[in-house]
Amino acid sequence: MQIIRIDPTAPQKLTMVCRSGSVDANMALVTSSVLRVKKPDGATATWATTISGQSPAELTLSHVFTEGDVDVLGNWRIYPVHTSPSGTSRGDVQQFMVVDEFELT
16 A cells, blocks of 8 residues: 655655556557545545556556645545546556655554
8 A cells, every 4th residue: 555645845646557457458558547536534536647657468657646635634545547449447446545744654
């Protein structure tokens, strides 16, 4: 599980690796992806991503946090939604933890 610190001095990035087995697709055909996010308080959001690596078997997505993205401490759930010429597909749910900048981990 990735740990994200709420740190006002440095932008942080979330990176997610998606494998073709999780969505039964050729990842090289994906043209765009977004991340669907559920915060610990139940609120949901959709985050834009950049495809930073791509092969038939694997896709690497990155999202650089902007102000307000990470505003609740705790366990977050997230899954990718991929778009390709054949339509959209959903990846597996993953999670990450958001902690205060001074919290020990």
